Amino acid sequence: AQKVTQAQTEISVVEKEDVTLDCVYETRDTTYYLFWYKQPPSGELVFLIRRNSFDEQNEISGRYSWNFQKSTSSFNFTITASQVVDSAVYFCALSEAGGSQGNLIFGKGTKLSVKP
Amino acid sequence: DSGVTQTPKHLITATGQRVTLRCSPRSGDLSVYWYQQSLDQGLQFLIQYYNGEERAKGNILERFSAQQFPDLHSELNLSSLELGDSALYFCASSVAGETADNEQFFGPGTRLTVL
16 A cells, blocks of 8 residues: 655754655555655645656755655655745655556655744 | 635635535646645545546545536535534646646645634
8 A cells, every 4th residue: 555654743953954854655556756745834735846766866956855765665855954934844745657547645744843 | 826726715614514616727737636634634635637537536525526627627515514624625737647747736725614
């Protein structure tokens, strides 16, 4: 069965600290896609990244980076030099190619608070 | 702004009532997805429509139904409302409906409060 686990419910850091949000997934499919979404206090869901199961290359986008490791079924997200505007709930999600045609299975989310 | 619009933004109603939530996908997107976000259940997939046809069903209650119209907008109907239906309801859209590899763009959500 497919599942996404974000073990960290809440994380609090001080501005400029680096922070890593963990995501562990379970799937039987060999082809799947992993996503990260950000939900700021305003409530909307903002897409951050998509990664397919055949591409284990790490990705960096500005202060954001993602580490995908199939061996440990993890897709972790690191924010470098965090800023107050990074305060939000972050969701990791899984979509299986063989599953229900692309619907997203979300983790419970990690609430990140960045204090000045 | 994702390009997905949802109305209304907020909805307050009483138990037993029926409400309709509306979603307009991004221009060119054929798939519409509905998700429910509640404190206890988190973000859950409800249902997907692709070009007017139901494509996938998730944890959608029998009291809930949805449809996608020829102009591709979608409506989620919630009936016999219970207190536990209070949640944030998101609509998302994507270009395709056939594969998992398509980015879903989310609307701002409709916050439903059942009193």
